[in-house]
Amino acid sequence: MKKAMAIMLVVAIVSISHQLQAEILNDSIPKPKKEMKVGVRIAPSLNFFNYDDLGFAQVTSDYKVGFGAGAVFDWKLSEFNHARLEPYMEIQPVVNNSINSNIEAVTEFNNFVFGLDAIPLVLTYGGKIKPQISFGGFAKYYLSTSQETTLNGNSVNNFEANTSSLQYGLNYGVGVYIGKRLVEFRYYQSLNDFVENTQVPNSINQVQLILVY
């Protein structure tokens, strides 16, 4: 259900943005200048599981720090609206901890991910320094993954969680354009479970600090 909704949402956003573009193209008023810029993004990230226990944009203290790098294709659709497409590679560590004070059960995952963010709605305002907010969707596919479970520091050999290679969901960003550069905090809310067949609902949420040059 989540998956279907997410796909519909992404399709709708892309569709609306294309309609806007079409209307702009058909307008007899002088056409705003449509620019496409290409940038390079680097993005340290905080990665953490959402066990259906997080509110909007919440970050948990058990996050792991990851890092990603990639490209940014930025279309200026109007004075107040951009659209972006961002492919990137990412190292995505994430940890599943026990909260029991008497026992330390830890399952750690390390994913090497190819990700694609499609952000059709970037609203901006201002002159050279333009605050912006963004909304879009993302899909990530891990190229490789590894995991290790420890119990009180000792490796557990008989537990191997099945994982989903695809993560997808929504992202929300807030940031600022400074000339050609962009600084943005972006929250990624995954809509599918990463570990399959577990008693615990789980998805990987993420906050990225995206720096675009």
Added chain:
Amino acid sequence: MKALKKFIPCLALLLGISCVAEREQENSFYLNQIARISISTPQQIFFSENLSQALPVDVRYFDESNRPLFTNQNIPFELFLTDSLIEAPSLDLSRPGTYRLRAAFPTRERTFSNDVEIQVVGPDYIQEIRLDFSDETRNSFAVADNNTMDFRVRVFGPEGEITGLEDQILRNLELQVGEQVSSSLQNIRIRETGSLKVKARIFGVESNELQIESREDIVYPVKEMPIIFHVFSNGPNISEAQMANEISKVNAAFANTIRTSFRSNVNAVNGYFRFRLADRAPDGSMLQTVGYNRIEVASDFSDDSPEYLQTKFDEMWDPNRYINVFIESIGFAAGFAYLPTLSEGVIPGLQVNSNPDPVINYPYSISLDYRFAIEQSNPNPHVLAHEMGHYLGLYHTFQNCGPGDYVDDTKPHSIDNLSGNAVFNNNRRSCLGENFISTNFMDYVVNVDHFTFDQRERMNAVYDFGLFVPRAENQTSRISSFKKGTLDRSIEPIICNF
């Protein structure tokens, strides 16, 4: 740039204030595999006392497919005692009642175990207390102030025997032996004499009653008897060192100084018999080798020879002055000995010859197999003490379940149904089906250490009333030489198939 510098701290502050959260539920993928918990405890019943009792619990985890999880791993759990979370697996015994014990683990949806019913009961729960002797010190006879005795109790309730509460039982136990009261079941020294009643009380509830006949030990004058070892010229020889060793062992046995790994018998006593190697021949001459006599026989002489018995009868030295011990190759037994004959019927189970001028008509002697008894100490090093017991009127303790060995303070038992090594095992079963440890010299067991009070009384009576016994007075006074009659082959020794 100035705007950027203002904007980024604002963003960071916003993120910090609104977002960082701590987890509140157990979301571990690994631990959340738990689908079922089972709890068991070896003890479900406790007696009420004013203290706290540790509850040993065994908690196991299973997944959705009922496969065991986390085996050999220490997964902590929560314990609930009738809906109250308890910090440690313990029970307040001051509050009688029925409790429900459960284990739980804080999985995403807390998983509970099965319930175990725990009862804290009062003395009225006890229906019967059975007091018994311990196997190792089982005996209804004792010698006062001698060794110690152990007892045991079994407590029964409405659902049968109550087990696992030994600590509670021992804390609340009182054992009365005669007038003597103890708070232990172990190492009870019997101090009084007479018929003593033994009772246990647990939480004030009385057990059945046992009875112990306790006797005061007796100090006898030491009775010393000379031994002459006879060897046949074609048979095995015994060395001086071996003879000395045999004398040393038999004296230790009769002086009650042998010890085994088992508890010393509460009836074990000093026999006050001593043995020495004879130093003179019947004609009064000094022996070249003390205690040693060589008998010339044909080269084919053996215990199968027709003249075997007659030769021993003829060569036997005066039994009024010597204990005759033949060193032989018996082969089928470690030894054998003839029982004594008495002048009066004062001892049951022995022949009586009331003739005022008795003649001896059997080779009243001991025979030892050189290989088993001397060389190999098989089955134990005290074959001579065992045969000496026969010589002085004792039967095997396992003689039979009828009159047995005619001794009260040895447990009647039988080895008829035992085979192989069981014959030599110290763990015995009495004719009444009671298990006990036998270490009596007159048994066939591997570990032996004692003669009992009543065995000593029997041997003393033989010393006093036996015909042809080398009493002390026979060694020093002039006595007429003993008279040999005609060999009566129907008189047979007690053969010891060790």
